[in-house]
Amino acid sequence: MAKSKPKLAVWKFASCDGCQLSILDLEDELLALTGEVEIAQFLEATRAVSEGPYDLSLVEGSITTAHDAERIKMVRQQSKMLVTIGACATSGGIQALRNFRDINDFVAAVYARPDYIDTLATSTPIAEHVAVDFELRGCPVNKHQLLEVVTAFLFGRKPMVAGHSVCMECKMRGNVCVTVAHGTPCLGPVTQAGCGAICPAYDRGCYGCYGPQDTPAMPAMSKVLEAHEMKGRDIQRILRTFNAHAAPFREESQRHDAADDQG
C-alpha cells in the first residue's frame, strides 16, 4: 500500500519573495523534494492548490494588515507544523522600521491617496500572532539550512541549525576577523550563524541579517562598535536593518535614541 506523501504548503505574507526563491533555488534537490512531499500550495511556483490540512507549512513574511493577522490564524489551524522562514517572518523584516515612527506619516509621504491604504501601525513576526514550531533565520534564508529544516520535519527530528555567533563560523571558515585586523565594525558577535560568514569573508562587517544569536550581548557590542568609531546614530542604524524589531536589536537601538536626537 502506497503511503500518502506529507503535504507541504508555502505561504506568503508581507515580504519580498526572496525566501520562497531560496526554495526554487534548491535546483538539485527540488525533484527529490517533490518525490517525498506533495507540494499542496506554493503560489510562487505553481497555481495548483490542494486543500488542507497540511503537514508542514513554511511561512514567509510578516504581519502588516488586519487581513493577514486573520489569515495567519487560518494557516495555523490547517498546519500540523508551522515553520517561519526569513527575517520578515521571524522578526518583522525591514518593514518593521515603521514600528519606530508614526505609520500615518509614512503613508502620507509615500502614497498619492493615503485613504486607499489600510494597514497596521506595525510589522510583526508570525510568532507574535500564532504558535510557531521553528524559526529559520536569514535575509534570505540559506537554502541548505532550509532543506535541512524540511528534512528534519519530515522525520520528526531536530533541525541542525546552530544558534551561536557568526564569529564561530568565521573562525571555522578561516576568515581573519575584520574588526581586530582592519578595525571594521561588525555585528558578527551578536548575530546568529547560518550564512557561512559571507560578508567577513569579503572584508565587510556583518550586517546582522540572521538576527540576534541565542545570547546576544548588546551593550557590550555597542561598546566595541563605538571603539571602532561608530557613532550612536550609526549604531542605531545598523541595528535597524533586516531585524530591527527583534527584541535585542530593537531595545539596543532604542538606547541610542538620545544620540539620535543630538545627531
Place this chain on the structure above:
Amino acid sequence: MSTDLALQIGEHALLARAEFGKLIDALRGQGYAVIGPTLQGGAIVYSEISGESELPVGWTDEQEAGTYRLKRREDEALFGYVAGAQSWRPFLFQPRRTLWRAKGSAADFAIDPDVRETPRFAFLGMRACELKAVSIQDRVFMDGIHPDADYSARRDAAFFIAVNCARAGATCFCVSMDAGPRAEAGYDLALTEIIGEGRHDFLLEVGSPRGAVIASLLSLRAAGDGDAAEAEAIVERTAQSMGRVLQTEGLKSLLQENLEHPQWDDVAERCLSCGNCTFACPTCFCHTDEDVTDLDGQAAERHQRWDSCFSLDFSYIRGGSVRPGIASRYRQWMTHKLANWIDQFGESGCVGCGRCITWCPAGIDITAEAAAIRASIEKD
C-alpha cells in the same frame, strides 16, 4: 646539491638564506604539503605554500588586546612576525568533518566510516608555544581509551619545523606558561633566524630521524660556537621582552576557590560570548556531533564540528542550558584553561600564545582578569 654534513639528532648547522627555498623543495620532494606563514586578509595566516616567495618576507605584526596590524620591517626576515592569526589546530583537528555515512535498505543498513587519505603536512614556522599546544592536544585526542583516529593519523604523518622566536608580541606570555620562546622538544627541525652585519642565516637543529633525512638534502655549512651563542642570545632577548605576564603560582586554587567572585560579573559586562577566544586558542578541543539525513531517509551522516563553551547549546541538557549567562561561560573558559585542565590532564591548558587576547573583539585579557581576581583577594 647536498652537504657532507650528516647531522645527528641534537646537532646543528647553518642554512644560508639563499638556500632556504631548498628546504621547502626538499619537503615537497618527500611528499609533504608544506603549510607556512602567508599574508592573507591583513594577517599572517598559515596556509599551503609551494615556494619561498609566498612567505611574508619583511613583514611583522603589531598585536594588542583586540587589535592586530601588519607592519613592514626594516629587514627581510622570513619569520619576523609573532603568532599567526590562527594556530595549526585546524590542520590536525578539523573545524568540520564527516565521521561516517550510513546507507539504508528495506532490511538493513550499512555504515561507511568515510576514511580518507591522510594528508602529510609539514608545518613550517611553528612557534614554541604552538608546539606545546600540539602536545596538549595530543594528550586530549590520542592518550585516552578512544584515540581520535583522524587526529592521530594527521598528527603522526606531520613534520614539524619550529622557529625560535626572535621577537615577542605585546600579548605574548609563553615564559609565564613555561612554553617558550625556545622550542625544546617535539620538532623534527628547529630554526633560529640570524640577521645582521651583512648576514642572513638560519641555525638549523635536528630533532628527529625524519628531520635528519631532510637536513641531509640541504646545503648546510658548519656552525661555529659564535653562531650557537648568537642564536641563544636572540631567544634570550625574546624571553626578556614578553608583552604580558601571568602569575601562575597558586593560580589553580585561586580560581577554583573564587567561583562566585564579582570579577566574573564584571567581565560578563564586556564579553560578547562570541567564542572567538575558544576558536583562536590552539588547545581548545571541544566539538559537537550533528546527525543529518537525506530527504528520503535512506542515507544518514554524522558530522563533527568545533564547539565552544561560549555557545548556549554547549551546556544544554534536558530542561535548559546549565550556563545561560555570560559570567558562567567566561568562568568556564578561564577556569578550564588555567585551573581545571590541570586536574583533567596534569598540566595547564594555556601556552601563553596571546591569541585569545589579540583576537577578542572586546579586548578581554585573560592575564588581566586573573590578575584582577588575585589583586582583590590579596587586598582582603
